[in-house]
Amino acid sequence: AQKVTQAQTEISVVEKEDVTLDCVYETRDTTYYLFWYKQPPSGELVFLIRRNSFDEQNEISGRYSWNFQKSTSSFNFTITASQVVDSAVYFCALKGYYGGSQGNLIFGKGTKLSVKP
Amino acid sequence: ETGVTQTPRHLVMGMTNKKSLKCEQHLGHNAMYWYKQSAKKPLELMFVYNFKEQTENNSVPSRFSPECPNSSHLFLHLHTLQPEDSALYLCASSQDRRATSTDTQYFGPGTRLTVL
Numbered sequence: 001a002q003k004v005t006q007a008q009t010e011i012s013v014v015e016k017e018d019v020t021l022d023c024v025y026e027t028r029d030t031t032y033y034l035f036w037y038k039q040p041p042s043g044e045l046v047f048l049i050r051r052n053s054f055d056e057q058n059e060i061s062g063r064y065s066w067n068f069q070k071s072t073s074s075f076n077f078t079i080t081a082s083q084v085v086d087s088a089v090y091f092c093a094l095k096g097y098y099g100g101s102q103g104n105l106i107f108g109k110g111t112k113l114s115v116k117p
Numbered sequence: 118e119t120g121v122t123q124t125p126r127h128l129v130m131g132m133t134n135k136k137s138l139k140c141e142q143h144l145g146h147n148a149m150y151w152y153k154q155s156a157k158k159p160l161e162l163m164f165v166y167n168f169k170e171q172t173e174n175n176s177v178p179s180r181f182s183p184e185c186p187n188s189s190h191l192f193l194h195l196h197t198l199q200p201e202d203s204a205l206y207l208c209a210s211s212q213d214r215r216a217t218s219t220d221t222q223y224f225g226p227g228t229r230l231t232v233l
Contacts, residue, residue, distance in 0.1 A: 035221070043205055045224035091160070095220075102173065103214065105222060107160040 002027050004094050006108035013082055014116050021077045021111045023092030029053070032096035034068065034075045035105065040088040051075065082115045089113070120144045121225035123208050129231045130198065138193040138228045140208030148214040149191040150222060151183060154205040166191065167214040198232045205229050 003026040013019045025034065036048040049059065051068050059066050063080045079086055089110040097103055121142045130136050142149065151163040165173035166185040180202075182194040191208055209222040 037224070043207075043227040043229070045207065045209075047221060047223055050221050103220070104162055104165075104173075105160075109157075109159050 002029075002094055002096050002106045004092050004106050004108035006090075006092055006111050008111045009109070010112045010114070012114045012116065015084060016081050017115075018078060018080050019082050019113065019115075021079075021090050021092075021113065023075045023077065023108060025073050025075065025092070025094045027073075027094060027096045029096035032094060035093040035095070036066065036075075036077050037091045037093065038088045039091065039110070045091065048077075079113075082113075084115050084117055087113060087115045120223050121208060121210055123206075123225040123228050125228060126226065127229045127231075129233065130195070131233050132198060132200070134195075134198075136195045138195070138206055138208075138230075140191040140193075140225055142189055142191075142208075142210035142223075142225075144210055144223060146210040146212050146223075147188045148211045148220070149185060149188070150209040150211075151191065151193055152207040152209065152224075154207055154227070156204075160207070164193075165214065172214065195230075198230075200232050203230055203232045 005024045007022055011019060032053045034051045037045040038048055039045050049066055056068050056070055065078045067076045089112045091110045092108045093105045095103055095105050124139045148167045150165050153161045153163055162175050163177045164183040169185050180197050184192040205227045207227045208225040211220045211222045
């Protein structure tokens with residue numbers, strides 16, 4: 001089955017701290033796609049990154065970085081020098097085609113990040 | 118960024134009312150989606166349209182009725198809802214559901230629905 005686990009329900013940090021959000025996935029697909037979305041209090045899910053299964057190169061975008069490790073089925077997200085504006089719920093998602101999932105996004109339950117000044 | 122818009126942003130309705138949610142995308146996409154987000158539950162996919170054709174209905178009760186008149190607009194018609202239908206309803210769009218390697222969904226701000 002396809003599954004995404006975000007074990008951290010809530011994380012609270014103080015501004016300027018680094019924070020890592022964990023994401024572990026399960027799939028039998030050989031080709032699949034992983035995503036991170038940010039949901040601020042306004043409600044909209046904001047797309048952050050898409051990574052395909054055959055590209056394990058880590059990515060950095062400003063204060064954001066992603067570590068994809070196929071060996072451990074993990075796709076972790078790190079925010080460096082966190083800011084209050086980073087406070088949101090972050091969702092990891094998997095897209096695959098095994099078992100009739102038809103390429104739908106399978107979302108984790110999300111991690112609520114609170115960054116305090 | 119106003120690629121996907123949703124109206125209304127908030128809606129309160131009684132169980133006997135009929136209302137509609139509207140979604141519009143300005144990204145030139147061909148696929149549109151409705152999701153339901155309830156408290157403490159994962160996002161649930163409800164309906165998928167690709168090139169105006171419904172390609173997926175995830176066993177959604179008939180009191181929810183989608184409509185996709187063109188690739189830019191998606192509606193969700195609501196009728197005789199229950200209090201447990203109260204949730205955030207999110208619309209999303211993507212280029213083409215069949216384009217597996219590049220297809221990314223972009224979401225609207227959602228409609229917060231409360232059923233009394």
